[in-house]
Amino acid sequence: xxxxxxTRAVHWVIASLLIWIPGxxxxxxxxxxxxxxxxxxxxxxxVDSRVTRQGPAEDITQAREEALxxxxxxxxxxxxxxxxxxxxxxxxxxxxxxxxxxxxxxxxMAQQALHRFDMALDNLQIHLARQADDIQxxxxxxxxxxxxxxxxxxxxxxEQLLGRASTLVVVTCTTGTERYTIHAATAYRAxxxxxxxxxxxxxxxxxxxxxxxxxxxEINADVSIAEKxxxxxxxxxxxxxxxxxxxxxxxLRQGNSRALLTLIAxxxxxxxxxxxxxxxxxxxxxxxxETQLAWLRHHFAAGERRERPLHQRDAAIASLYxxxxxxxxxxxxxxxxxxxxxxxxxxxxxxxxxxxGNRTRVRAQLxxxxxxxxxxxxxxxxxxxxxxxxxxxx
Amino acid sequence: xxxxxxxxxxxxIVLWTFCLLPTATFAHKPSxxxxxxDTTGPTAWMRWDIAxxxxxxxxxxxxxxxxxxxxxxxxxxxxxxxxxxxxxIGLSASxxxxxxxxxxxxxxxxxxxxxxxxxxxxxxxxxxxxxLRYDLLFERDPTHRGLLNxxxxxxxxxxxxxxxxxxxxxxxxxxxxxxxxxxxxIAEGMKHILSGPDxxxxxxxxxxxxxxxxxxxVPHPVPQIKSLMKELLLITGAFTLAHxxxxxxxxxxxxxxxxxxxxxxxxxxxxxxxVNNLYPFLPGRSWAIAFTxxxxxxxxxxxxxxxxxxxxxxxxxxxxxxxxGIEFGQLAxxxxxxxxxxxxxxxxxxxxxxxxGVSAVIAIIALVWLFERGFDTRLTTL
Numbered sequence: 001x002x003x004x005x006x007t008r009a010v011h012w013v014i015a016s017l018l019i020w021i022p023g024x025x026x027x028x029x030x031x032x033x034x035x036x037x038x039x040x041x042x043x044x045x046x047v048d049s050r051v052t053r054q055g056p057a058e059d060i061t062q063a064r065e066e067a068l069x070x071x072x073x074x075x076x077x078x079x080x081x082x083x084x085x086x087x088x089x090x091x092x093x094x095x096x097x098x099x100x101x102x103x104x105x106x107x108x109m110a111q112q113a114l115h116r117f118d119m120a121l122d123n124l125q126i127h128l129a130r131q132a133d134d135i136q137x138x139x140x141x142x143x144x145x146x147x148x149x150x151x152x153x154x155x156x157x158x159e160q161l162l163g164r165a166s167t168l169v170v171v172t173c174t175t176g177t178e179r180y181t182i183h184a185a186t187a188y189r190a191x192x193x194x195x196x197x198x199x200x201x202x203x204x205x206x207x208x209x210x211x212x213x214x215x216x217x218e219i220n221a222d223v224s225i226a227e228k229x230x231x232x233x234x235x236x237x238x239x240x241x242x243x244x245x246x247x248x249x250x251x252l253r254q255g256n257s258r259a260l261l262t263l264i265a266x267x268x269x270x271x272x273x274x275x276x277x278x279x280x281x282x283x284x285x286x287x288x289x290e291t292q293l294a295w296l297r298h299h300f301a302a303g304e305r306r307e308r309p310l311h312q313r314d315a316a317i318a319s320l321y322x323x324x325x326x327x328x329x330x331x332x333x334x335x336x337x338x339x340x341x342x343x344x345x346x347x348x349x350x351x352x353x354x355x356x357g358n359r360t361r362v363r364a365q366l367x368x369x370x371x372x373x374x375x376x377x378x379x380x381x382x383x384x385x386x387x388x389x390x391x392x393x394x
Numbered sequence: 395x396x397x398x399x400x401x402x403x404x405x406x407i408v409l410w411t412f413c414l415l416p417t418a419t420f421a422h423k424p425s426x427x428x429x430x431x432d433t434t435g436p437t438a439w440m441r442w443d444i445a446x447x448x449x450x451x452x453x454x455x456x457x458x459x460x461x462x463x464x465x466x467x468x469x470x471x472x473x474x475x476x477x478x479x480x481x482x483i484g485l486s487a488s489x490x491x492x493x494x495x496x497x498x499x500x501x502x503x504x505x506x507x508x509x510x511x512x513x514x515x516x517x518x519x520x521x522x523x524x525x526l527r528y529d530l531l532f533e534r535d536p537t538h539r540g541l542l543n544x545x546x547x548x549x550x551x552x553x554x555x556x557x558x559x560x561x562x563x564x565x566x567x568x569x570x571x572x573x574x575x576x577x578x579x580i581a582e583g584m585k586h587i588l589s590g591p592d593x594x595x596x597x598x599x600x601x602x603x604x605x606x607x608x609x610x611x612v613p614h615p616v617p618q619i620k621s622l623m624k625e626l627l628l629i630t631g632a633f634t635l636a637h638x639x640x641x642x643x644x645x646x647x648x649x650x651x652x653x654x655x656x657x658x659x660x661x662x663x664x665x666x667x668x669v670n671n672l673y674p675f676l677p678g679r680s681w682a683i684a685f686t687x688x689x690x691x692x693x694x695x696x697x698x699x700x701x702x703x704x705x706x707x708x709x710x711x712x713x714x715x716x717x718x719g720i721e722f723g724q725l726a727x728x729x730x731x732x733x734x735x736x737x738x739x740x741x742x743x744x745x746x747x748x749x750x751g752v753s754a755v756i757a758i759i760a761l762v763w764l765f766e767r768g769f770d771t772r773l774t775t776l
Contacts, residue, residue, distance in 0.1 A: 027428065027443065027502045027503065027504055027509075027511075028502065028589040028590070029498075029500035029501065029502045029511040030500055030501060030502070031500050031501070031657075032465035032501060033766045033767060034465065034466075034766075035464060035465050035466030035469065036464055036465070036466060037464060037465045038462045038463070038464055039446065039463055039464065039465050039468065039501055039508045040446040040447060040450075040462070040463040040507055040508045041461065041462050041463075042447060042450060042456060042461040042462065042463065043447075043461075044461075045461070077422065078422050079422035080422060080423060080424045080537070081422070081423075081424060081425050081447075081535065081537075083424075083537065084424055084425060084535035084536065084537035084538060085451070085534065085535055087535070087536050087537060088533065088534045088535045088536055091536055114537060269422055270422055271422065271423065271505070295505055296505075298504070298505050299423060299505040299506075302423060302426050302504075302505070302541060303423065303424075305426075305539070305541050305552065305554045306424070306539055306554065307554070307556070310423075310424065311423075
């Protein structure tokens, strides 16, 4: 159907104003209708706050347990507030000299979750110098090094687990750390074998192992296996949001937006998942709800007022694909790159550079990819697209 | 291309109508509070939004331990919440401590859930407040941040308060020009009208009826844009006038009406206007209906005008600006709504879906609101 220019102009005005007008203003005050109106639903009780409200835990063992419980729940739910609660408990001893050793690992884990990687590494170094057998400390260090893109150091941390941790932990750590720099098929077979031989004691590790296995399967171009593995991880993960995020990304890459839309409800509490739902709507050619877009903008705007925003990668993805602002996406992706150098961080960085036509700004990152010998078909496609467009630049 | 068919345009309008309604959304992000300190009026005031879940963590609101917070529980703990908030903020003027008095408390939805939205008047014996100290939640959650929107005579500043930066000093000595205040209030008037679902639904109902002429009982298309524009200006002007007449009653405490009565009357006005679109029964032209029913809307809560508590020349000028903003806001809404209606005025789709369908939906919403507000109960989550 041919649309008259006037009609088109009207449509444009409607769509533009929808972004600004009422529904977008989420913070308009209101009065509930009755005293019985439920205005907020709280999450599960992690630590009895009736006790903690009376004052900080004075017992170090209790403080450690409480902090670890908050960190674990924060990781499963994707809710960053719990990391803050953990940090609040742990910082009560910050002026104690020396700092209690029992709290140093939980402190490093909270700092890792909050992307305070340098502080976390300092604490881990001190802790491991005293407790070289601490499996969780080596794992945390390996994960930070891998996120920072320091693959040799990450591998070195994984190697420290040999003889200390189970085979599944060692193999998952190693293959997870090196999944972009080693032969994916070999790594996949090794990890799959380790999973098949896993014991009951490995149940805590299994969720993580399945996520790495799915990534390896995808790198190995076996997408259906990757998808099945993620569904398995999702089923056994309970309310863990990590498998769902990985599955959403995989479905988006496959163009299977319909499957994604059945998995994530419009009011999902996790911004990362709502973002992926909107991307799926866009991919499916459906109308993207403007109030949901405004909601995301509001969410990222609050994050950007922090000195260390936690979700810059997702903010960059939203800027590039939903807000149609590739320049802003590139700025955010470059800022994110200072903290995180995982595959998804590289991918959004190169995509933003390509779309915004600012390839020169990622020259150093491309050199880094070459230096680290990162091998991945998707990244290769992005790199080639850049080289084909601008041979003169590189 | 946003919409491919007429149906999509009209569907979008209907959907958009629903988007205006407040929704309870909860998401995950680090803890923030949203603080606005306004020093541009004759007296300073501040609005402070603190997440209910943060207040539960710090003060405790969930009295029955069912992991749900009811409005009754918030109200019950309100004195404790206010005392907690007042302990965590320090305001001063030229080194002398200022005091804060709570004036209003409501709720507000941010992306990570429901917040207690409190308005405080700030009283400083030594002049205008020029320093702020913030200490909310840092002890329990060092990742908490106070997102401060500082409104100064020379403009707005954004600051982020953290354990490392708990204090902000600022210059409020620049005099407030009445014209600056006037212009700012225009923007606030627009925001006031466009952010109130009640006002917007009422106006949509009236605007739907502008395309068919209301002088006869059977609607038929308007032949001239000129007469349509005249009708629009009459309706929006009548509503602004009515709203502007009753607003000062609330603002200057000239008469106190129970909130439930006012809210019910507003719901009734929407219901009457919507039913009138389906079965015309109200006497008079659209502008007369807009004026009569619009009188109730000015009696609603007007937190946007907080700070205009003194009847000074500046306050009156600001009030004029606010009303002008209300007029502009309505015209903006009309600009969005009326052109597509005008384009499709000769279609059955318009008469059935836009005029009758949307009016019927609005009538149902208004009826639900009327019932809920009248009987102080809850039927839906709308």
